[in-house]
Amino acid sequence: xxxxxxxxxxxxxxxxxxxxxxxxxxxxxxxxxxxxxxxxxxxxxxxxxxxxxxxxxxxxxxxxxxxxxxxxxxxxxxxxxxxxxxxxxxxxxxxxxxxxxxxxxxxxxxxxxxxxxxxxxxxxxxxxxxxxxxxxxxxxxxxxxxxxxxxxxxxxxxxxxxxxxxxxxxxxxxxxxxxxxxxxxxxxxxxxxxxxxxxxxxxxxxxxxxxxxxxxxxxxxxxxxxxxxxxxxxxxxxxxxxxxxxxxxxxxxxxxxxxxxxxxxxxxxxxxxxxxxxxxxxx
Amino acid sequence: xxxxxxxxxxxxxxxxxxxxxxxxxxxxxxxxxxxxxxxxxxxxxxxxxxxxxxxxxxxxxxxxxxxxxxxxxxxxxxxxxxxxxxxxxxxxxxxxxxxxxxxxxxxxxxxxxxxxxxxxxxxxxxxxxxxxxxxxxxxxxxxxxxxxxxxxxxxxxxxxxxxxxxxxxxxxxxxxxxxxxxxxxxxxxxxxxxxxxxxxxxxxxxxxxxxxxxxxxxxxxxxxxxxxxxxxxxxxxxxxxxxxxxxxxxxxxxxxxxxxxxxxxxxxxxxxxxxxxxxxxxxxxxxxxxx
Numbered sequence: 277x278x279x280x281x282x283x284x285x286x287x288x289x290x291x292x293x294x295x296x297x298x299x300x301x302x303x304x305x306x307x308x309x310x311x312x313x314x315x316x317x318x319x320x321x322x323x324x325x326x327x328x329x330x331x332x333x334x335x336x337x338x339x340x341x342x343x344x345x346x347x348x349x350x351x352x353x354x355x356x357x358x359x360x361x362x363x364x365x366x367x368x369x370x371x372x373x374x375x376x377x378x379x380x381x382x383x384x385x386x387x388x389x390x391x392x393x394x395x396x397x398x399x400x401x402x403x404x405x406x407x408x409x410x411x412x413x414x415x416x417x418x419x420x421x422x423x424x425x426x427x428x429x430x431x432x433x434x435x436x437x438x439x440x441x442x443x444x445x446x447x448x449x450x451x452x453x454x455x456x457x458x459x460x461x462x463x464x465x466x467x468x469x470x471x472x473x474x475x476x477x478x479x480x481x482x483x484x485x486x487x488x489x490x491x492x493x494x495x496x497x498x499x500x501x502x503x504x505x506x507x508x509x510x511x512x513x514x515x516x517x518x519x520x521x522x523x524x525x526x527x528x529x530x531x532x533x534x535x536x537x538x539x540x541x542x543x544x545x546x547x548x549x550x551x552x553x554x555x556x557x558x559x
Numbered sequence: 560x561x562x563x564x565x566x567x568x569x570x571x572x573x574x575x576x577x578x579x580x581x582x583x584x585x586x587x588x589x590x591x592x593x594x595x596x597x598x599x600x601x602x603x604x605x606x607x608x609x610x611x612x613x614x615x616x617x618x619x620x621x622x623x624x625x626x627x628x629x630x631x632x633x634x635x636x637x638x639x640x641x642x643x644x645x646x647x648x649x650x651x652x653x654x655x656x657x658x659x660x661x662x663x664x665x666x667x668x669x670x671x672x673x674x675x676x677x678x679x680x681x682x683x684x685x686x687x688x689x690x691x692x693x694x695x696x697x698x699x700x701x702x703x704x705x706x707x708x709x710x711x712x713x714x715x716x717x718x719x720x721x722x723x724x725x726x727x728x729x730x731x732x733x734x735x736x737x738x739x740x741x742x743x744x745x746x747x748x749x750x751x752x753x754x755x756x757x758x759x760x761x762x763x764x765x766x767x768x769x770x771x772x773x774x775x776x777x778x779x780x781x782x783x784x785x786x787x788x789x790x791x792x793x794x795x796x797x798x799x800x801x802x803x804x805x806x807x808x809x810x811x812x813x814x815x816x817x818x819x820x821x822x823x824x825x826x827x828x829x830x831x832x833x834x835x836x837x838x839x840x841x842x843x844x845x846x847x848x849x850x
Binding site: 291296396399400403407410411412490492493495500503504505506507508509510511512513514515516517520521524525528 | 630631662663666670673674675676677783785790793794795796797798799800801802803804805806807808811812815816819
């Protein structure tokens with residue numbers, strides 16, 4: 277290829293300059309010494325203080341069931357298709373149905389632009405989502421069939437996996453798939469001796485490179501609220517073992533905070549579906 | 560994943576055994592199987608190890624290559640994991656059959672090392688922003704008989720222990736350009752600090768109890784397992800619930816407790832073994848893989 281020597285050629289790969297700006301300029305995460313100090317958005321540390329949640333069912337009309345959820349700036353959309361005939365015929369275990377999960381970030385959802393090709397992070401999240409949802413579903417009721425769950429993250433502002441789990445279980449309910457229980461998700465960021473429940477993206481990633489102290493990490497829990505069973509557990513970072521147990525407890529409490537909101541949204545969706553034509557939706 | 564089909568009667572037999580703390584091969588619930596560790600098994604690598612745990616056989620080779628540091632962390636080198644499921648282990652792995660299991664294991668390994676204390680990655684940096692060592696950790700599953708993750712993490716730790724990276728001398732010429740000179744003396748090398756490298760403990764829930772180091776038969780009886788990566792200090796660097804079932808919160812707390820105890824007990828003998836093997840040096844009789 278001929279090279280134009282009069283021009284300054286750009287480097288082969290370029291990065292967005294904003295990536296190199298620390299998310300929290302000498303940030304509030306460094307206030308470990310004063311654990312009573314509030315977080316950036318005014319929530320309390322070490323308390324079950326989740327972001328306000330907005331949840332709605334049935335936005336994607338083409339899908340069998342769908343749900344949309346917002347928690348702070350995190351926005352997740354989920355559509356469920358099926359149960360329909362399984363694509364994979366070679367599966368030995370045909371007595372139970374299959375649950376297929378797909379998890380994607382929209383390219384514009386993160387600070388750095390992503391691609392449409394599924395990355396390894398998304399594949400891991402899809403796997404985690406599948407394992408968290410699986411115990412809540414009565415898949416034995418759908419032999420030789422598969423249920424497809426597609427999650428699209430529109431905006432990533434922390435605790436994405438947790439909200440994806442909640443949103444996906446709402447969409448499954450909306451699709452009328454038989455379930456043992458709802459599946460609710462909650463995330464936590466352990467920061468020294470205190471914890472931040474339902475962290476934002478800045479809280480999730482901040483501090484990791486700047487703080488040498490121990491007990492830093494993230495925990496995500498998926499809970500079946502009325503059965504009181506934990507269906508998913510993901511922890512990363514470096515945690516003391518007593519804080520693992522404390523974090524799981526706090527996340528379970530966070531899930532229970534979410535429960536009434538999700539239930540109300542589901543009841544609203546069910547009423548709207550059952551409403552006779554012409555009836556008003558005001559409830 | 561490599562699985563076995565077992566009938567209901569066998570399942571009941573295994574579950575009753577676990578309830579009475581006596582497993583089919585005579586172990587108690589938190590005992591590991593007999594384990595063999597050998598380092599420096601492949602001469603072409605910078606560090607290698609083979610771990611045999613029951614019939615599970617794993618070979619890990621580490622190659623160090625020079626690369627550019629990641630732009631966001633300019634003063635650190637990095638590790639790349641690749642897990643290959645050989646079709647020799649089970650015909651299911653033929654073609655792309657083992658890909659899913661392989662990527663699952665490698666993503667767990669990435670997570671396990673994704674913190675500041677597991678391995679001092681700054682030691683791998685040569686010139687910030689320009690050159691660093693990249694350690695390619697290749698895991699080969701030679702035989703599968705359950706509990707791949709625990710065996711893999713032990714093999715990775717042993718291989719990192721045996722890794723020798725040649726020293727690099729950086730000199731600057733008059734125009735400010737840097738020149739790298741790699742030492743050709745095989746003894747002039749850098750070792751990695753592997754004290755803090757975690758080991759994975761997999762706990763499988765069977766009935767109301769949980770077992771460590773489940774064989775394939777036992778894994779078939781278990782609905783859900785918990786993977787815990789524990790350092791020698793007892794810190795937890797990674798927790799995952801795997802499998803199709805859910806777990807009671809109380810049993811999660813019990814399992815983390817067991818995982819921490821068993822994991823801590825695993826590190827000291829392993830380090831001792833590796834150091835003893837090192838002292839033997841060339842006099843050591845090599846066994847080789849699948850030996």
